[in-house]
Amino acid sequence: xxxITQTQPGMFVQEKEAVTLDCTYDTSxxxxxxxxxxxxxxxxxxxxxxxxxxxxQNATEGRYSLNFQKARKSANLVISASQLxxxxxxxxxxxxxxxxxxxxxxxxxxxxx
Amino acid sequence: xAVVSQHPSRVICKSGTSVKIECRSLDFQATTMFxxxxxxxxxxxxxxTSNEGSKATYEQGVEKDxxxxxxxxxTLSTLTVTSAHPEDSSFYICSANKGLAGxxxxxxxxxxxxxxxx
Numbered sequence: 743x744x745x746i747t748q749t750q751p752g753m754f755v756q757e758k759e760a761v762t763l764d765c766t767y768d769t770s771x772x773x774x775x776x777x778x779x780x781x782x783x784x785x786x787x788x789x790x791x792x793x794x795x796x797x798x799q800n801a802t803e804g805r806y807s808l809n810f811q812k813a814r815k816s817a818n819l820v821i822s823a824s825q826l827x828x829x830x831x832x833x834x835x836x837x838x839x840x841x842x843x844x845x846x847x848x849x850x851x852x853x854x855x
Numbered sequence: 856x857a858v859v860s861q862h863p864s865r866v867i868c869k870s871g872t873s874v875k876i877e878c879r880s881l882d883f884q885a886t887t888m889f890x891x892x893x894x895x896x897x898x899x900x901x902x903x904t905s906n907e908g909s910k911a912t913y914e915q916g917v918e919k920d921x922x923x924x925x926x927x928x929x930t931l932s933t934l935t936v937t938s939a940h941p942e943d944s945s946f947y948i949c950s951a952n953k954g955l956a957g958x959x960x961x962x963x964x965x966x967x968x969x970x971x972x973x
Binding site: 775777779785786787788789792837845848 | 899901960962964969
């Protein structure tokens with residue numbers, strides 16, 4: 743069975759600093775996808791970044807990058823130059839093609855001015 | 856892009872009434888749509904998966920007669936909470952994907968519906 747672990751229930755970061763949100767996963771499938779979503783207080787789930795299990799390079803999307811360490815089964819999200827608008831819940835998720843998403847418990851990020 | 860709309864965004868109803876929530880994929884055809892429920896400060900809990908033209912697949916513990924799902928077309932799925940009770944009050948979120956591999960397997964979420972049953 744697939745499982746996602748996010749060990750940080752809450753994180754604080756100073757504006758303009760970088761922050762890493764941890765995510766570890768467990769699966770026996772060789773092919774899978776890893777996703778990060780942002781959920782602001784409005785409730786909408788916003789897709790941030792995707793990493794495929796066979797991707798050779800770490801995914802990047804603007805200020806977001808994914809530190810993918812396959813052997814350690816970790817897929818940490820790095821947000822560079824934090825902004826006040828980055829304050830939100832962040833969920834790590836994974837899926838295998840044709841199977842449902844599995845979400846982690848989430849990390850609440852608070853960006854301090 | 857991949858935009859998913861959800862309507863209504865907020866609904867308050869009396870106990871015993873039924874509430875219908877619509878989920879639409881606006882700019883793509885969604886092979887599969889998903890319905891989630893989220894309690895405060897918790898992660899998303901998958902309720903059911905629906906495919907166009909077939910019966911929804913419900914997760915264990917989710918009452919199919921309580922939460923009716925209809926996936927009438929490749930762009931529309933509806934969730935009806937029948938005979939709603941206060942314990943059904945929650946945030947309901949739908950998502951849709953294109954049913955393709957890799958990054959195209961991304962689920963795109965609607966803005967959610969906050970249901971309050973009095």
